[in-house]
Amino acid sequence: MDGPKFTAILHRALLLGGVWVVLTGGEAKGLALGAAAVPVALWMSLRLLPASAPLRLWRLAGHLPRFLAGSLRGGIDVTRRALAPRLRLAPGWVEVPLDLPPGGRAAMGGELSLMPGTLAAGSRQDRLLVHVLDTDAGFERTIRDAAAAITAMTDGAPR
Amino acid sequence: MADVATVVLTGIGLFFFLAGTAGLMRFPDTFSRLHALTKADNLGLGFIALGVAFQAATWREVALLALIWALALLAAGTVSQLVARAALGEEETR
Amino acid sequence: MTLWLSFVAAGVLASLAGALWRVWRGPRRADRMMGAQLVGTGGVAVLMLLAPLGSWAALDVALVLALLAALAAVGFVKATSPDGAGDPEEEEETPRRKADG
Numbered sequence: 403m404d405g406p407k408f409t410a411i412l413h414r415a416l417l418l419g420g421v422w423v424v425l426t427g428g429e430a431k432g433l434a435l436g437a438a439a440v441p442v443a444l445w446m447s448l449r450l451l452p453a454s455a456p457l458r459l460w461r462l463a464g465h466l467p468r469f470l471a472g473s474l475r476g477g478i479d480v481t482r483r484a485l486a487p488r489l490r491l492a493p494g495w496v497e498v499p500l501d502l503p504p505g506g507r508a509a510m511g512g513e514l515s516l517m518p519g520t521l522a523a524g525s526r527q528d529r530l531l532v533h534v535l536d537t538d539a540g541f542e543r544t545i546r547d548a549a550a551a552i553t554a555m556t557d558g559a560p561r
Numbered sequence: 562m563a564d565v566a567t568v569v570l571t572g573i574g575l576f577f578f579l580a581g582t583a584g585l586m587r588f589p590d591t592f593s594r595l596h597a598l599t600k601a602d603n604l605g606l607g608f609i610a611l612g613v614a615f616q617a618a619t620w621r622e623v624a625l626l627a628l629i630w631a632l633a634l635l636a637a638g639t640v641s642q643l644v645a646r647a648a649l650g651e652e653e654t655r
Numbered sequence: 656m657t658l659w660l661s662f663v664a665a666g667v668l669a670s671l672a673g674a675l676w677r678v679w680r681g682p683r684r685a686d687r688m689m690g691a692q693l694v695g696t697g698g699v700a701v702l703m704l705l706a707p708l709g710s711w712a713a714l715d716v717a718l719v720l721a722l723l724a725a726l727a728a729v730g731f732v733k734a735t736s737p738d739g740a741g742d743p744e745e746e747e748e749t750p751r752r753k754a755d756g
Contacts, residue, residue: 421628424621424624424625424628425625425628425718427619427621428621473600473603473604473634474604476600476604477577477600477601477603477604477605478604479600480580480581480584480596480597480600480601481576481577481580481581481584481601483584483597484580484581484583484584484587484588484597484601485580485583489587489588489589491588491589491593493590493592493593508639508642511638511639511642512635512637512638512639512641512642513638515599515600515637515638515641515642516599516600516603516634516637516638518600519596521592521595521596521599521641521642521645522641522642522645523592523642523645523646523648523649524642524643524645524646524649531646531649533592533595533596533645535593535596564656567656567659567660568656568659571659571660571663571704572663574663574700575663575666575667575670578666578667578670578697578700579666579669579670581670581693582670582671582673582674582693583673585673585674585677585689585690585693586673586676586677591683591685591686591689594677594686594689595685595689598689598692598693602693602696602697603696605696605700606696606699606700606703609663609667609700609703609704610703613660613703613704613706613707616656616706616707617707617711618711622706622711622714625714625715625718626703626714628718629699629703629714629717629718629721632718632721632722632725633696633699633721636721636724636725636728637696639725640692640725640728640729640732643728643729643732644685644688644689644692644728644731644732645685646732647684647685647731647732647735648683648685650735
């Protein structure tokens with residue numbers, strides 16, 4: 403097994419193990435069961451999405467504050483619109499060409515759906531379909547930032 | 562002090578929940594409603610989780626609150642894409 | 656604190672009434688599913704709020720509810736896909752009119 407693939411699998415094992423410790427509260431009996439449950443969960447996750455290259459964890463961590471700030475702005479924006487006496491909406495569609503590995507595409511769509519004004523609706527061929535809440539507000543700009551951030555995290559994964 | 566944080570944060574959370582519901586009821590089309598649901602509700606849930614965390618006694622409760630919110634966030638991001646896609650298909654085949 | 660948390664929980668429950676209204680009115684299946692999603696998220700929030708009042712075991716219930724809500728939505732999407740069992744993107748082969756919102 404080559405290096406990057408092993409690191410990717412190790413990351414998943416640590417994540418699943420961490421979730422198990424939280425679920426069981428770290429009791430000895432629970433941890434013993436986890437010794438069986440975690441490998442099974444790891445095997446299933448590798449069946450569903452084969453490991454390719456590890457995420458750049460420090461970039462993921464670096465992106466987190468921007469993600470939280472973005473989803474906060476997204477929530478405030480939609481709240482303002484929902485509570486305004488007169489609705490100001492100009493919904494429309496944008497198609498964005500994408501060059502991301504399969505898992506990255508889903509992550510990108512998920513992130514966009516929480517950012518202000520944008521909502522991913524899957525992809526057609528290699529283009530991501532994005533619904534924009536207000537075509538006059540320039541929400542499209544955030545799409546490129548999100549794509550750049552995800553690309554940086556999945557750097558090195560096969561396309 | 563912890564009680565003040567709980568009151569403020571859960572209050573903000575409730576506000577976002579009410580706003581999300583207002584959007585779900587008022588927005589004119591399916592996709593716009595999905596915006597309101599996805600963004601406002603998860604923010605509301607996040608603030609409520611944070612507020613309740615100030616009442617927690619052990620690390621496990623705090624970690625569980627964080628885990629639930631992370632799961633809800635992940636699910637919302639994924640599910641909103643799937644529902645949007647399904648709605649798009651429904652619209653096109655009508 | 657008990658009073659406040661109960662008040663917030665009641666407020667979240669009240670907002671779920673709006674979601675049920677959307678489930679009732681539709682008009683499309685996706686709208687009804689969204690209403691059901693909101694009920695799921697709201698239920699998780701209520702369980703979180705009740706945890707400090709009764710037992711923290713409510714958080715385990717909240718976790719399971721969050722999981723089930725996500726799975727319910729995935730089930731809905733699979734059921735509405737062209738062959739009733741697949742992923743909604745598999746219509747790709749047949750070119751379709753581009754939706755204009």
